[in-house]
Every structure is written in structure tokens, then in C-alpha cells.
Amino acid sequence: CYIWILTHEIMKKTLLFIVVLSNSFGFAQSRLDLIKSHFAQTAVNSKNLKSTDLKDLVIQSEIHDQKNKVTHYYVTQTMGGIPIYNAFGNITFKADDVVHSASNFINIATSKINSKLISSDRSKNVQDLSTNLIQVFEALGIDNKIVDAIAVDDTPNSYRIKTSALKNKDAFGQLVYHKNADNELLLSWHFEFYSPDSKHLWHLNWDVTNKKIVAISDLMVSCSFDHDHSQETTPIGTAKQAMSQPSIWNENNNLAAEVSGYRVFKYTLPSPIFGDRTVETSPANAIASPYGWHDTNGRDGAEYTITRGNNVFAYEDTNDMDEPGYSPDGGAALRFDFPYNGIRTYPDSYVDASVTNLFYMNNMMHDIFYHFGFDEQSGNFQYNQYGKLTGNGATDDEVYAEAQDGGGTNNANFGTPRDGYNPAMQMYMWYLNQSVNFFKINAPAAIAGYVTSLENGFTPGNVNIPLAPGITANIVLATDAVGDVNDGCTAFTNASAMANKIALIKRGNCNFTEKVINAQNAGALAVVIMDNVAGNLSTMGGGDANVRIPAINITMASGNTIINSLNQGNAVSATIEIPQGTIIGADGDFDNGIIAHEYGHGISSRLTGGRLNSGCLNSSEQMGEGWSDFFALILGMKATDTSTTSRGIGNFVAFQSTTGRGIRQYPYNTSRSVNPLTYASTNGYFYTSNGQEVINVHAVGTVWATILWDLTWKYVDKYGFNADLINGNGGNQKVLQLVVDGLKLQPCNPSFVSGRDALLAADRISTGGQNACLIWEAFAGRGVGEFASEGLNTGTAGIKDQIQDFTVPSQYATCDSLSVANTNQQRAFKMFPNPTENEVTFEIPNYNKPVQVDLFDLNGRKVYAKYFEDFMGYKTMDLPFIQTGIYIVKFNGEGLDLSKKLIIKK
Numbered sequence: 001c002y003i004w005i006l007t008h009e010i011m012k013k014t015l016l017f018i019v020v021l022s023n024s025f026g027f028a029q030s031r032l033d034l035i036k037s038h039f040a041q042t043a044v045n046s047k048n049l050k051s052t053d054l055k056d057l058v059i060q061s062e063i064h065d066q067k068n069k070v071t072h073y074y075v076t077q078t079m080g081g082i083p084i085y086n087a088f089g090n091i092t093f094k095a096d097d098v099v100h101s102a103s104n105f106i107n108i109a110t111s112k113i114n115s116k117l118i119s120s121d122r123s124k125n126v127q128d129l130s131t132n133l134i135q136v137f138e139a140l141g142i143d144n145k146i147v148d149a150i151a152v153d154d155t156p157n158s159y160r161i162k163t164s165a166l167k168n169k170d171a172f173g174q175l176v177y178h179k180n181a182d183n184e185l186l187l188s189w190h191f192e193f194y195s196p197d198s199k200h201l202w203h204l205n206w207d208v209t210n211k212k213i214v215a216i217s218d219l220m221v222s223c224s225f226d227h228d229h230s231q232e233t234t235p236i237g238t239a240k241q242a243m244s245q246p247s248i249w250n251e252n253n254n255l256a257a258e259v260s261g262y263r264v265f266k267y268t269l270p271s272p273i274f275g276d277r278t279v280e281t282s283p284a285n286a287i288a289s290p291y292g293w294h295d296t297n298g299r300d301g302a303e304y305t306i307t308r309g310n311n312v313f314a315y316e317d318t319n320d321m322d323e324p325g326y327s328p329d330g331g332a333a334l335r336f337d338f339p340y341n342g343i344r345t346y347p348d349s350y351v352d353a354s355v356t357n358l359f360y361m362n363n364m365m366h367d368i369f370y371h372f373g374f375d376e377q378s379g380n381f382q383y384n385q386y387g388k389l390t391g392n393g394a395t396d397d398e399v400y401a402e403a404q405d406g407g408g409t410n411n412a413n414f415g416t417p418r419d420g421y422n423p424a425m426q427m428y429m430w431y432l433n434q435s436v437n438f439f440k441i442n443a444p445a446a447i448a449g450y451v452t453s454l455e456n457g458f459t460p461g462n463v464n465i466p467l468a469p470g471i472t473a474n475i476v477l478a479t480d481a482v483g484d485v486n487d488g489c490t491a492f493t494n495a496s497a498m499a500n501k502i503a504l505i506k507r508g509n510c511n512f513t514e515k516v517i518n519a520q521n522a523g524a525l526a527v528v529i530m531d532n533v534a535g536n537l538s539t540m541g542g543g544d545a546n547v548r549i550p551a552i553n554i555t556m557a558s559g560n561t562i563i564n565s566l567n568q569g570n571a572v573s574a575t576i577e578i579p580q581g582t583i584i585g586a587d588g589d590f591d592n593g594i595i596a597h598e599y600g601h602g603i604s605s606r607l608t609g610g611r612l613n614s615g616c617l618n619s620s621e622q623m624g625e626g627w628s629d630f631f632a633l634i635l636g637m638k639a640t641d642t643s644t645t646s647r648g649i650g651n652f653v654a655f656q657s658t659t660g661r662g663i664r665q666y667p668y669n670t671s672r673s674v675n676p677l678t679y680a681s682t683n684g685y686f687y688t689s690n691g692q693e694v695i696n697v698h699a700v701g702t703v704w705a706t707i708l709w710d711l712t713w714k715y716v717d718k719y720g721f722n723a724d725l726i727n728g729n730g731g732n733q734k735v736l737q738l739v740v741d742g743l744k745l746q747p748c749n750p751s752f753v754s755g756r757d758a759l760l761a762a763d764r765i766s767t768g769g770q771n772a773c774l775i776w777e778a779f780a781g782r783g784v785g786e787f788a789s790e791g792l793n794t795g796t797a798g799i800k801d802q803i804q805d806f807t808v809p810s811q812y813a814t815c816d817s818l819s820v821a822n823t824n825q826q827r828a829f830k831m832f833p834n835p836t837e838n839e840v841t842f843e844i845p846n847y848n849k850p851v852q853v854d855l856f857d858l859n860g861r862k863v864y865a866k867y868f869e870d871f872m873g874y875k876t877m878d879l880p881f882i883q884t885g886i887y888i889v890k891f892n893g894e895g896l897d898l899s900k901k902l903i904i905k906k
Contacts, residue, residue: 006760014486021827034098035073035091041838041878043089043103048394053077053108057089058156061419061610063377068766069443070094070742074610077105082157085190085205085215086607092765097868098876100761101748101755110182113177126150128208129159132189136206137165139213141603142196149495154773155612161193167323170421178205178214178769188216192417192614194220199426200530201408201415203615213515217618218422220599221625221697223412223594223650225679233437248715260284260292260334264357267364268723270636271595277353279337279362285726288370293363294334296383299372305329307336307359310383312399313357313663316351317426318460320406323829328352335358340590343655344585346464347404347429348839354589355403358427361592364403365599367675368635371726374603379419379604379611388861394420399602401425410653412588414598419611423602423690427588427595430653436464439552442472442573442770447565451529453552456540461547470577471526471550476501477566478519484508488515492522499523502574504562507553509533513544516551524575529549531557550576570649585652593632594650600628607743608750620798621682621790627739630708633668634736643670643713652812660882664702668709677703678806679783681754686796691863693796700799703782704752709734711759711778718774738762738771751790752802768873769845772814811845831889836901841876842891844898848872851893855879855902858886879904 024310040051056078059505063072070092077087089103113592128695130147132246137145151160152174158174171193195202199815203903204216208512261281265580269275284293294302294309306327307314312331328351336359338352347354366381374380383398392718397420405426415424437450455465476498489510492498503519507529519527526549530538533556563786565572578584588594604627614716617624629649642725646669648654648662658837661667665674685699715738725736745765746758756779763771783804791801830843841855851871855864864882868875871893884906893897 007827009042009869017499021882030658031073031093032057034093034096035059036879038091038098038101038102038764038839039075039089039105041880042101043105044838047107051105054105056081058083060155060612060784061377061379063373063610064098065373065741065744067373068094068741070099070765072610072778074613076854077297079108079177079185080188083174083176084185085178086591086615086748088613090609090745090747092745093869094765094872099765099874100745102745104748105792106179108832110183110184111179112182114186116186125157126152126159127482127525129161129189131209132206132208133163133171133191135160135174136189136191136213139203140195144196152904165196166193167196167198169198169228172418172421172833176205178207182195183405186210188214192219192421194417196322196423197320197407198415198426199413201417201424203719215499217615219417219605219614222500223588253797260294260330261337261354262360263337263353264360265592267368267592267596267635267858269589270640270647271650273652273658274636277340281893283360283364283367284316284417285367285370288375289363290386298384298386298408302334305331305334307355309363310398311381312359312362312401313356314403314699314850315402315403316355317402317407318348318351322407324403325402326351326355328355330705342465342754343586344578346467346583346584347587348464350587351404353507354587356424358401358403358589358595361595362399362425362599365596365631368725369603369740372737373744374607374740377611377679378744379606386574394492394851396420397422399423399425399599401427403427404429404587405564412594412598414601416602416605417613418614419606420810425595425598426701429596430588432583432655434583436578438470438557438576438578439554439563441884442575444565444572446569447561447572451554451558453554454537454539454691456512456542456551456553458540458547458551459543460545461516461543461545463550465550465576465578465812467581468577470575471502472573472575473500473525474504475528475562475572475574476524477505477563477564478503478505478515478522480518488492488518490518493520495522498520500525504559504866505529506559511542512540512551513542513547516547516549517544520549521546525549527575528559529553530562530578531556552576583655586655589652591650593636594653596632596635597628597649600631603631603740607740608746609748613748616748617750617794619696620698620795621750621751621802622695622697623701623704623752623755625698626704626706626708627701627743629664629668629701629705630712630739632735633705634712634732635719635725637712637732639723644674645669646674647709656705665699666702666706668706670713672709675706677782679703681790681799682752683802685799687830693795695799704755706750707779707782707784708735708782713776714774715771718771730845734771738766741766747791751793752784753788753790756784764843765872765876767846768848768871769843770847770873776812777807780806829891829898829900831900831902835905836879837904837906838880839876839878840889842876842889843874844871844891844896845873847868847893849894849896851875851891853895854890854892856888856890858888865886 039054043049055619057075058078061074072092075089077084087106091101093306111847129533134145147163148731152580153160162173170476174190176188178188186207188207190205192203197376201219203219205214207214261279263277263279291767294304296303296310304380306329317325340350340353350893376385381399400422405428410430413425439451440455441448461621478488479485479494482490482492486506488505503524516527531731589689604624646659646667648660650663650665651660654662669675682700682703684698714734715735719731722730741762745761785805785807786809787805790805851868853866882904887902889900889902
């Protein structure tokens, strides 16, 4: 139901709309009671909590995993109906049995409450939200402080905010309690919003009492370089509005009119250096995208013929407008086939091809990962959920993907807000750190040679320096009749001599573009403007869309040399061109590995902590960069690869070979001599910026991805490789499924250790632990063994205290001993915690048959019994009514006869 309430926000005199949505938490009360009971026994015991701390748990979201027959619940701790920030828990059920749980709840009873009263009148809370958001804008230096409209979300005490201050990108606000270092619970507004320039996705808490930011992080994560590859010279050329491109569609493809086609680098090619573009015919997956990639209404027929649809809206953003720009049109037949001639051509000549590849790859990421569990209920990115998920703002959050973004160079980024808010991908151009000479004097011989020059920065009006062969002509010094007769500020008096020549003009007295227009009107082919002061050059600014010829500037000394030669009666011939073989720039939109990496941030952010908790990857050992690298690597695996085939990330944009390290410290390779990284390597992965220590998340992530890559090859060695990523059942598919499952199981703000444990839990749930040995070998081999310790996991202090360990637990000492056929179950059996109060977990790796569990006291009396029809290697049993004492637990099943002592201590 929808109830509209109209209020008036006096401060800014704007109308505020409140939409109260019906509760969408579709869970049975009995299941919530089971969740509370479980956490009341486990969390209370392990963290000195009281049961009253957990009485108001609320289920935020849930995932029903049909493959593993489990349901994941993501819950938040609340007080008085207000969530406690980042106090989350996740719990996984198989039927009514808990198979995994994790939490970071806090002790409310011992905390000091520092807050003001919350009004039961939602309109007053909305006014309070508006006032505080404006104060946040002021604190962040955001000039426009208008709040246009606020709608009540169906998450408790939360709101969707529309504000022109943020270029009309919706913000999210929620009342929360923030726990500070003094153990105070501060009533705060939690806000999530993109900055006006879209370079940040702020995730912050604002203390409503003390009027200050008490926590802030940026969820706009970047690809970046781990080594210095910055652009020290002005990039060659400036991308301009795309021109209409002739189609080079090959009719021999025999594509029907209703069939789509895209000339792209197939997703299995990490980038252009791995192969050529091909036409991919109807690549949309019928399950993940049942109505194709250009649909939004869930009915047959495309709503868009441009690169827009249910999963992604791709467009160019060369002018850094951070809003939808030009998109290529495939016509009614959806034929997207446009030219691309490589890194020695200007970006504006292949915008259509660039945006098409970005659209294709985003859709492929959507469709592939849909089959591994990143679907609607898990918080994937779709405009229309096709009826598979309702409530909690789940709709209208397709990816906005910006090609050739003008907001930067040598980078890419991705912002992931909570479900129901659009993620943003920004892809930039990448440039070599190179000096390019594009102005050469040919004659007379006395002054011949290359001359230092700069291209103009006109916007609009920049005309590309032509590729070789460029413009070759004699130079003519401009003359006019006003002031400095060589400054070109009025119509040329020597226009007849200027036709088809290169005009030399002195700087001063008018705009650069005026000089160029006057030369253009006189028939000049190009313009060279000489500086009027000695020293280094600076880029000429300004803009005029009427400029149609290239213009460069040179030093005053070089200009005087040319003038002196002209005064001596010499004909001075020159060439303006980009020399043959010069790299103009690599477009990140063609680097599928980087696109996969960026999209991967969205996957890990939405799956860790559930789709409504995008801020759950904000710890010292943030592994987000690692998962993203892993996703990029596994999509590019080939049957001919081996475990020692070096693979990099961003080799194309780093201008390296296929086996280079790309933009990482080492290439991914299982050989320790090639990639020596271990868990201890993460210690000290930080740098200083503006006097503050900042964690180097890319370096940390590289270590995590290195471990996952080792694990991948252990899976491939055991199960083989299958090139059909969606439908295959090889080791590459199995390990990818394991990693996605682990993301759903791990706690909020995981570490390397808890991330490892989540993978072990995922394997227990899906296979009964058949691959536990592989997992332990891979992690222990890089230092995350049985006794590894994460230490602290907050701030830069938390990235200085990791303790590595290479111990594989004794029961996993050799993989052969843990095969299904092995009958030595006693050696592999684990029971924990022991002693316990109310709950005990049993682990028998690789045992997937029914088990009868009997509990006997020391007098031989059976005091408890439970039958597990499907043991799956791992079960947890509640013992709430068993008294303190020593007991014998017996396990019986096919080929199984075990006994263990259990101590119960209340």
C-alpha cells in the first residue's frame, strides 16, 4: 500500500513527499525466533552479550539458494526500532538446521546512549533529515544545498532523497545508532550518496547531537596502478562527440532481423592483445536476461535500440558530465558493428565501438554471474526484476557505465550503493608516459628538426593533430592592421598569401580561438602560436566550436628562430603530424579484464552482508580488489593455460605483453619464484597521503587474489577445465561457485582468516567438505594456515599486525587421506566448541550419508538423540536442556562408528 503525505520544509521552501511502503519482510515468525535463539546462544557466549541485546533483531534480506538447498538470512541489531550501524549477522539454514552463522553484534547494555528523542511524527523526522543533510553538504563543501523531495523507504527509519545538489542522483538516509571509540551509541543519520562530480560514493554517519561526521568511507573504488605509470605530458588529442560511423556489418553472418549482434572482444579475451574482435550473435542468456539486453518492460520487443537495457545503460562521457551522453544505435535489427583501428587512432574515431564493448561486457558479467548466484534476490543490477523480487527498493538499479570518461586518465572505478540505487562504472583512457614530437621544420637545413610544442586544450574546438602523413606546408607569419600586427587578433592583411599554408601567430591581446578563426578564414591549414614570454609552455585554453583546423603553440625562442629565417628570405617548410607508430592511448572500454574487475566490486559489495549493506567491505584487510582480480582472471582462462602461465591485470592499458604483470606488483602465477606473495606481505601495505596513512587496498587485494588463483589451479588439477563457463562442471566453474557462495557466508568486514573460513563453510554446505584439503593447502601455502592471525582489522593499525602460519590442520595433511573412500573418519572428525554451553558442531569431512547421534551420560543412560538424514559433512546440534556434566557422543552411520567425550558447562 502507498500512503502519500505532503509536508512543507520551511528552510528551503521545497515540497517533501513521504511514501510509506508496506513491510516487505516476508518471513515466518518461527524462522525469526530460530534466528534469535541461535544467536542468543552463540553470540551471547562468545562476546559477553546478553540475550536482551538481541531481542530486537530484524531480518533485512534473505537469499534462497536452490543449488545448495539453503537459505541465507541477513539480520541487523536494532534498539527501539533504530538499527545499530554495522551490527550485522548472517545465518544460513538448511531446512531448520543452522549450517553456518557469523555476526558482529554489540553489547547494548554496557553502552552509553547519547541521543535526542525520535519523533513518532515521520514528517518531523523528514525535516530533521533535510536539515542534517544540508549540514553534511556544508561539511563536504557541496555548494548546492537543495533537498527536493524525500520518500520513506520500506527499510525501518530509512528514506530515499531526491536532490538537485547531487545531479538528481538519489541519496539514501537512515536513522542509526553509531558506536564510537568511547562505547557511546550516538543517534546519527547514515547517508549514502554520490558526490556531484561522481568521483566519490560517500557512505557516512552524521552525529545529530554534536553535528559532525563520525564515520566516513568512499565506496567508489578504483582500478589504479600499483607502480608509477602516471601521465606526465598532455594526452594526445581530446575525445569529441562521436560522428556517425559507416557500418561494416558482414551480411554473411546470416543474422535474422530480430537477432542482435555486437562486434566486440569476446569476454574470454581479457583485452585486445589476446585476440581480435568478433561478432557475437544474440549473446543474451535466456535465463539471466529472458527478454534480451535491450528490454525494460518484461514483454517481447526491445524498448531501446541504443546501448541501454535492463542490466546496463552504457554511454560516452568524454566531457565528464556524469550523466547519460551519446550512445550508439544498432537500429531495429540491433546490429552494433563499428570500426576500431587500435591504439594509434584517436578515441573520437571509435566511440561507437568503445561503448558497444562496454555494454556487451557489463551484460556478460550480469548473465554469467547470475548462474553462480548473483541474481535478483542477491542484489544484482537490474532495472526490472521481472517479478522475482519485490520490496526494499529492489528495482531501477541497472549499471550506469560511462565510456571514455573525461574525468580522469589511467584509471577506472565502480561505485556500489545499496540495492535499489544505481551503481556507476567510469572507464577512462590510458596513456603512455611518453613525449611526442608533432611539429617538425623540414627546411631550411640550418633550422631543420623537431620543435617542442603543445596541442591546444580548446573545449570545444580541439581538432586532432593529424596522423602521419599529416600537414606539410610553408609557414607564413600572420599580419593584420591593428596593434601588434603579428598577433592575429583582426582579419589578416596577408590573407592571399595564407591560403593552404601554416600560420605563425604571436601570442597576446585576444583569445587563442580568435586567432585560429582568423587564420582559418584566411585559408590556413593549421596554426602555430608562439609564446610572448621566455620559458616553458602551458596549454592554450578557451573554446569555440567553429574551430576546424589544428592549432599548437611553441616557445618564444622557437618562434623567433622561424621569424629570423623568414626575414632572411628563406621559405620555411614544416610538418604537423602524429608520427607513424605513435601510441595515442589505450581505451579501458576494450580491456575486458578491467571491466570485469570493476563489475566485480559490485558483486562482492552486494553479497557481503546482504544486498542492503554495501558498506560491509570497509576493514583493514579489505579483499574487494582481490575478488575483482580473481573474477577477471577466471573469465580469461584458456584450455592451453597452465598454473605457471603468468597472468596480469590491465596488460593492455599498461602497454605490456599477455604475460606481463600489468598494473599489479607481480603477475598471477602459482610459482613462488614468480609471485612470492604471502599473508605476511600485507603487513605495512599503506602509504601516506596529505599526512595521513592510507591502506593500499590494491596491494592487499593482490595477495588475496594470489591465494584464490592458487586454489583455482588446485581445483582445475582435480576436476579439469571447462571452457563453457555457464554450463560446464570443471574445476574453474566449481571454484568460482565456491567463491560466490563464500561471499554470501562471510561476516561483515571480513579478514583473510574469516574469508578463508567462509570458503571452508561453503564447501561443507555444497559438498560435505570434499575439497577442504584443497582449500587448506592453498591458504596455508601462502601463510593463512591453521594458526594465522589477523590481529586488528580496523584502520591502518590493522594492516601492520598480521601473523602468518603455514600449518595445514592434521586431518587435512594429505588430500588422499580425505577421499570419500577413506574409512579413517576418526582422524578427520572434529567437534567444537568443547566444552560448550548450549550448542555443539560436528564436522566429518566428505561424509554425506545419514547419521544417528546419541548422547550418553557417564552412567550409560541415553539423554539425547538426533537423526540427521543428510549430514553433508557438517552439522550443528542445540543442547539447551542438557545439564552440566561429562557426556559421550556416539555417531553411527554407514561405515561410521565414532565416539567422543563432550563437556557441557553452563
